[in-house]
Amino acid sequence: MIEKIRSLIECVDFKVHLFVKEAKSENYILNEKSDDIFSSASLIKVPILLGVLDYLEKNNQTLDEELPIAIENKVEFSVVTEQNLDSCTLYELLVWMIITSDNSATNVLIDFIGMEELNIYFNKIGLTQTRLQRKMMDFKSLNKGYDNVTTARDMAYLFSRVYQQDLLSDQYSQLVIDILCRQRVHEGLKRYITDDIFIAHKTGSLDTVCHDVGIVYHPSNNYIIGIFLTELADVEIGKRLIGRISKIVYEYFGMNEGRSLL
Template sequence: MTPAQRDDLMGTLTDIDERFSGSLHVSARSLNGTGAVELNSTAPVATASVIKIPILLTALRHAELGRIDLDRVSSPARDHGVQGSGILRLLRSDLQVTFEDLLVLMIATSDNIATNAVLAEIPGGVDEVNRMMDAVGLRRIRLRNPVDLDLIADDPELLGVAPVNQLRALMDAVQSRTAVSPWVSGRAEQILTTQLYLDQVTKFYKVNPYAAELAALAPLTVASKTGFVPGTRVDAGIVRWRTGGFVYACAAVGSLDESFASDAEPSLALADAGVALLEAFWTGPDIPLVPGAHRHV
């Protein structure tokens, strides 16, 4: 990224921030370290479900050390009932799944029952997740409680809080295989590719989530976790393509639009920011964006 390209990117992001009814927070960096951008990136924000990435890493570390059995079967809906996102609350309470299934459900469908079941198996629970973030040097990423919608209804920060620059640094550590250990980082990125809610930063990217199954070529891949609460959207991830890529963490906070629609203002603010990031970091001939991908906020 040239200085002129970075200036153009900052100008676009600043314009989105000014038009958005809340505040836009962006931290992004190219995988080769040749370009980076920061906007309001040091202010702490409610993480929403993006805090499930530290939970994932902590659980995988304990599995790597033999303290958690990924094949252990349980009935999480029976013991960890909680409302909100996910699929387990819609299924039979005696449904049995493995611990590894819980990790995938926690990311792919942002399943809250799976999340609390995972936390319950981690020795030390919430405190251990925060200790793991301390160990990787990201002391401002804080998990505060298991998922409890009644608890966080008036204050989403009671689930988790972090500045986007530290969330982006965490994704950078995952992609470089330095988050906790190479195995933990690699397995975490694999699980993050199962994310089904690609409706924020990568909303307008030409992502084919079925490319591997169909043996199809895909212009890029995304490994990410999104989160939402009324008026706020948060997204952190890794975008890769054959000749490059970037890591990012973005948040659109405090919107007057508190709906959960896919075209709610905070979702579109992040989508606009995502378009600007891909245009700035892309190193191939044709930027893989869907038609009509520009300026919605």
């Protein structure tokens, strides 16, 4: 498996950061450029999801609470914007933020918690290089050098904690996994896998980056995989590479059913 993946990586002219690890183990099967900081794109929405739920638990607020949607938070690539909604429940905002990567919902939730408070939460749970520095579609801030960033190692750590369900209450921990499993964007990790499996994952892409990271509930052994591509000239090529690597890993776990992988 490792040789196949490395031969694919050697043929591309962009950067590939990736990891593969058993869900129940801290040992990495594959780990490449895991400490490089890169633009998170929409991956940042996963720690935001956790941060909002943590805030609700600590303040005894419910998911049924409705938030107003300010006009300045309505941006492109958003089902909230398409519906011209004036308000949404917290539950709706969280679901749209993940399953369709809704940018308007994300901006409303950033205002609800506060950007700095979210960063404090990220640091508190152990994300050392993940930082929220701008809202979605805020290209003025991006052009000034303010971007949302993370690392492969932070994402591996985050999804391991999501799998362990030890960051939130049992109810909210399961809700996080349920929402991630309802992801509607399947152009990366699930692209070439024909089996009907659950993947609790999140994608993220911009003009020069393409990411997909998540928990694969494999019939033989659950694992966590993250593939993060930067300095891309063509995002579609990136999605296909993510799909090819993901299929190699999926087949590897199938061939090693019932045996130790390490």
